[in-house]
Amino acid sequence: MLEVANLEVVYNDVILVLSGISLKVEDGEIVALLGGNGAGKTTTVRAITGLLDVHEGDITKGKIEFKGESIEKMRPSAIVKSGITQVMEGRRIFAEMSVDDNLRTGAYTNKDKASVLAAFDRVMELFPVLKDRRKSTAGYLSGGEQQMLAMGRALMASPQLLILDEPSLGLAPMLVQQIRDIIVGINEQGISVLLIEQNAHMALSIANRGYIMETGKMVMDGAAQKLLGDEDVQEFYLGLHGEEGERKSFRDVKHYKRRKRWLS
Amino acid sequence: MVRSMIILAQVGGSTLETLLTKLLDGMALGAIYTLMALGFVIIYKSTQVLTFAHGSVAAVGAYLVAYFVTIINWPGRYLTSLPVTLSFVISAIVGVAAAAVVGIVIERMFIRPMVGQPLFSIVMITLGIDIILRTLLGDFVGQGSQLDIGAPWGIFSVTKINGVIIPHSYVATIVAAAAAVIVLALFFRSRTGTAMRASAFDQEAAMAQGISAGRIFALAWAIGAALAAVGGIFGSVPPRGFGVNQTTPFFALRAFPAIIIGGLDSIIGAVVGGFTIGIAEVMAGHYLSQFTDTLGIGFNNIVPYLVMMGFLLVKPYGLFGTKEIRRV
Numbered sequence: 001m002l003e004v005a006n007l008e009v010v011y012n013d014v015i016l017v018l019s020g021i022s023l024k025v026e027d028g029e030i031v032a033l034l035g036g037n038g039a040g041k042t043t044t045v046r047a048i049t050g051l052l053d054v055h056e057g058d059i060t061k062g063k064i065e066f067k068g069e070s071i072e073k074m075r076p077s078a079i080v081k082s083g084i085t086q087v088m089e090g091r092r093i094f095a096e097m098s099v100d101d102n103l104r105t106g107a108y109t110n111k112d113k114a115s116v117l118a119a120f121d122r123v124m125e126l127f128p129v130l131k132d133r134r135k136s137t138a139g140y141l142s143g144g145e146q147q148m149l150a151m152g153r154a155l156m157a158s159p160q161l162l163i164l165d166e167p168s169l170g171l172a173p174m175l176v177q178q179i180r181d182i183i184v185g186i187n188e189q190g191i192s193v194l195l196i197e198q199n200a201h202m203a204l205s206i207a208n209r210g211y212i213m214e215t216g217k218m219v220m221d222g223a224a225q226k227l228l229g230d231e232d233v234q235e236f237y238l239g240l241h242g243e244e245g246e247r248k249s250f251r252d253v254k255h256y257k258r259r260k261r262w263l264s
Numbered sequence: 265m266v267r268s269m270i271i272l273a274q275v276g277g278s279t280l281e282t283l284l285t286k287l288l289d290g291m292a293l294g295a296i297y298t299l300m301a302l303g304f305v306i307i308y309k310s311t312q313v314l315t316f317a318h319g320s321v322a323a324v325g326a327y328l329v330a331y332f333v334t335i336i337n338w339p340g341r342y343l344t345s346l347p348v349t350l351s352f353v354i355s356a357i358v359g360v361a362a363a364a365v366v367g368i369v370i371e372r373m374f375i376r377p378m379v380g381q382p383l384f385s386i387v388m389i390t391l392g393i394d395i396i397l398r399t400l401l402g403d404f405v406g407q408g409s410q411l412d413i414g415a416p417w418g419i420f421s422v423t424k425i426n427g428v429i430i431p432h433s434y435v436a437t438i439v440a441a442a443a444a445v446i447v448l449a450l451f452f453r454s455r456t457g458t459a460m461r462a463s464a465f466d467q468e469a470a471m472a473q474g475i476s477a478g479r480i481f482a483l484a485w486a487i488g489a490a491l492a493a494v495g496g497i498f499g500s501v502p503p504r505g506f507g508v509n510q511t512t513p514f515f516a517l518r519a520f521p522a523i524i525i526g527g528l529d530s531i532i533g534a535v536v537g538g539f540t541i542g543i544a545e546v547m548a549g550h551y552l553s554q555f556t557d558t559l560g561i562g563f564n565n566i567v568p569y570l571v572m573m574g575f576l577l578v579k580p581y582g583l584f585g586t587k588e589i590r591r592v
């Protein structure tokens with residue numbers, strides 16, 4: 001469904017941030033994209049959704065295909081229309097507007113009233129808390145409610161692929177659980193999900209497959225179960241063994257592993 | 265200008281009738297400032313650009329209407345039984361629509377290519393556009409002369425109620441501004457209007473919803489220019505003004521204190537600021553005229569700026585402005 005191949009992204013003509021990453025999301029999958037701060041996860045999302053321009057970023061190499069069609073030169077509005085929406089990092093709800101109006105902007109590309117109403121009903125079913133807050137100013141919602149509003153807004157366009165950029169950021173563990181369950185619910189409606197997270201545990205627990213990024217490169221990928229069981233992943237992303245004092249870069253380990261593979 | 269003095273001269277002293285008459289005068293002037301201020305604010309909110317071409321865009325709109333009315337008598341020449349006022353309103357609608365197109369052309373040709381450039385450069389470009397349009401206006405109207413715009417509501421047509429003088433033209437001005445505010449309020453509830461508000465609040469997040477930033481920019485300039493034109497028309501209609509001339513663009517500059525008082529990014533602020541300035545200016549003109557010896561002639565023209573400075577000391581972001589002005 002979504003295929004990113006060898007993607008290279010440069011900011012301000014000089015800052016190379018993605019150096020040839022590849023990833024795939026198949027129909028109906030939940031795919032986790034993991035990585036620490038500054039790895040290039042958000043940049044990847046911007047590249048897919050056509051928002052690099054706003055940040056003076058350019059795709060200098062590689063391609064992005066959605067449903068077999070090249071989208072790397074498309075405008076953000078065309079990409080939304082083709083079926084990809086996103087929940088941006090930091091939620092980015094329209095804080096001064098009502099909950100309803102936030103949801104309406106999500107349906108901006110859809111002029112068919114009946115299908116907008118249907119999408120609205122689905123959103124209300126997924127996020128019952130929003131039902132009582134429809135007229136409230138979005139900025140007054142709690143953090144968890146704002147995240148739900150952001151997700152609801154992204155669903156109003158009835159996407160086939162939903163990209164979530166760190167939805168668990170800044171939320172209490174209870175809420176993270178809830179968001180996780182909702183993502184599963186969304187996926188069960190047949191929507192493919194690209195889930196970007198630093199919270200590897202949460203993401204891998206519901207994903208089919210996962211990718212791990214570090215400073216603009218993919219350093220590992222595979223089935224979510226396999227990643228969850230991987231010692232290095234456990235050490236660096238799940239915090240099972242890691243001791244604060246001696247956190248090596250994951251890349252060092254990877255390098256070591258690569259060498260091992262060459263030898264065998 | 266000269267003849268509006270005649271109306272001013274009809275009432276004097278400081279009776280209640282005078283106060284109410286002056287209040288209406290001030291509200292009518294405030295309505296023009298409000299229209300100008302609304303245009304400024306909508307363009308600013310949507311594009312972060314404070315346009316200095318606003319006054320000349322207003323004058324271009326007024327000029328087109330004056331051209332229709334005085335030079336080609338359109339649509340009156342084809343519909344001879346059409347009342348003068350109705351014919352004027354039709355001309356005005358076409359003139360306003362044309363001004364909207366001018367706004368779109370400005371956005372497309374001069375502003376869009378500058379997106380991402382320093383704001384200061386863009387603002388300077390609007391100043392350049394203003395000079396171009398003003399020069400063109402001077403060429404068309406003639407330096408130092410003016411183009412009559414007709415008197416759709418009569419020059420001296422007034423209704424008197426209990427000694428309060430109500431010029432019909434002023435009533436028309438206030439009604440037009442009120443209509444503009446209502447139409448805007450309805451627009452901002454529509455799908456496109458909601459998109460525009462969203463884009464003004466967080467452009468990137470709006471783009472992520474599939475809202476085209478370019479389209480919003482063009483629309484903002486169209487609406488802003490149209491509002492300016494409505495203001496320009498009523499500033500030119502007697503007895504407020506006498507046709508379109510080189511001073512017509514100044515209505516926009518005189519509306520400047522209104523947006524500062526209201527807050528650069530506030531629609532309500534534009535309305536409140538516009539009326540405040542209009543009323544203050546007229547009241548000062550009347551009640552301070554006895555001090556002309558000490559204050560000098562034209563003191564009332566300074567009053568809006570004095571009010572503005574006073575407000576800035578107390579409320580640096582205006583009455584309704586947001587502290588943190590978001591940038592792209």
Ligand SMILES: Nc1ncnc2c1ncn2[C@@H]1O[C@H](COP(=O)(O)OP(=O)(O)O)[C@@H](O)[C@H]1O
Nearest residue numbers: 011015017036037038039040041042043044055
């Ligand atoms: N607009 C920008 N201009 C220049 N560098 C940027 C810009 N946005 C992000 N970066 C840099 O790109 C790198 C990746 O950032 P980002 O994609 O936000 O990572 P992540 O989402 O994984 O935290 C970081 O080093 C960041 O500083």
Ligand SMILES: [Mg+2]
Nearest residue numbers: 041042043089
């Ligand atoms: Mg990020």
